[in-house]
Amino acid sequence: MISGLRERKRERNRALTAETAWRLFIERGYDNVTVADICEAAEIAPRTFHRYFPGKEDVVTEPLHRMAKIVADHIGASAPGESDIEVLRGAMTALARFAIDNRDLLIALRLVAERSHHIRAAYLGRPEHEHEIVGLLTARHPGADPDEWPRRLLVACTVATFRVWLEDYFETRFADPVDRLRTILDAVFTAARSRDGVQPSPGSVA
Incomplete structure (x- = not known):
């Protein structure tokens, strides 16, 4: 106690x-x-x-660490039978709710980062976050190839989609921002399912 x-x-x-x-x-x-x-x-x-x-930089990036944890926790708690697409949809929806609850803070911190060359240089376009998501998804499928490119491409497209949604959300207050995210994700996932010549492993990506 x-x-x-x-x-x-x-x-x-x-x-x-x-x-x-x-x-x-x-x-x-x-x-x-x-x-x-x-x-x-x-x-x-x-x-x-x-x-x-540990340092001043960690205070600025703490919201990013929180967001990464939200995604990791959602993937870790997902049901074994869920496809990667459904797991990512749920993770991005949880992430969107965090962004909605903390909109003003995230906007302010984005301005702070944009005005600091040090912060921009340290955190602009770091790919390891996507690699971590790919690793978490791959771990759900014993024996899956961690270098399987459809899964890596799916994660890259999903993360890029969320970034586009977030930028739009910062600029415009949508009537239902979560529904808008789901609409955009649906378009991306539909394209992922219908890629010519790509047949994902059963139970993995699609």
């Missing part, structure tokens, strides 16, 4: 520290804020900050 209370308090303090840092990044720009500035504003010691985050 006491351990649980301590963990909740730690997570609450960690979240407050992150919110303080994000506010400073938005106000001053990422490159103009130091860990010392964050600690002063959050009224914590530097050692406390580093218990929560």
Whole structure:
């Protein structure tokens, strides 16, 4: 019981520290804020900050880590009989709900990243996230070839689709953003199912 209370308090303090840092990044720009500035504003010691985050960069990218975890958790919890397409559809829908709940924060952090050359250079177009998704999907099919290109292509198209949806959602408030995402994904998945000459392994991609 006491351990649980301590963990909740730690997570609450960690979240407050992150919110303080994000506010400073938005106000001053990422490159103009130091860990010392964050600690002063959050009224914590530097050692406390580093218990929560290895460095300043990790505060900015924490929402991305949360989003990656949402996808990983959804894939891990998927039923064995679900196809990769259905699993990815569900994962992207869960991701969209997170983006909707945190729209203002994600927009603000996007601006922070765009104004910082360091953040852009470190996180622009990193392919390992897609590789991780491919690996998680492949693990659902014992004996499947991890280099099977239809699965890799499916993941790349799905991730690109979500990015397109997210950019549109940042600019426009749709009446039903989740339904819009599903419509776009359906178009991509229909194309994936009907690719000429591609016959996915049974129970894997399609």
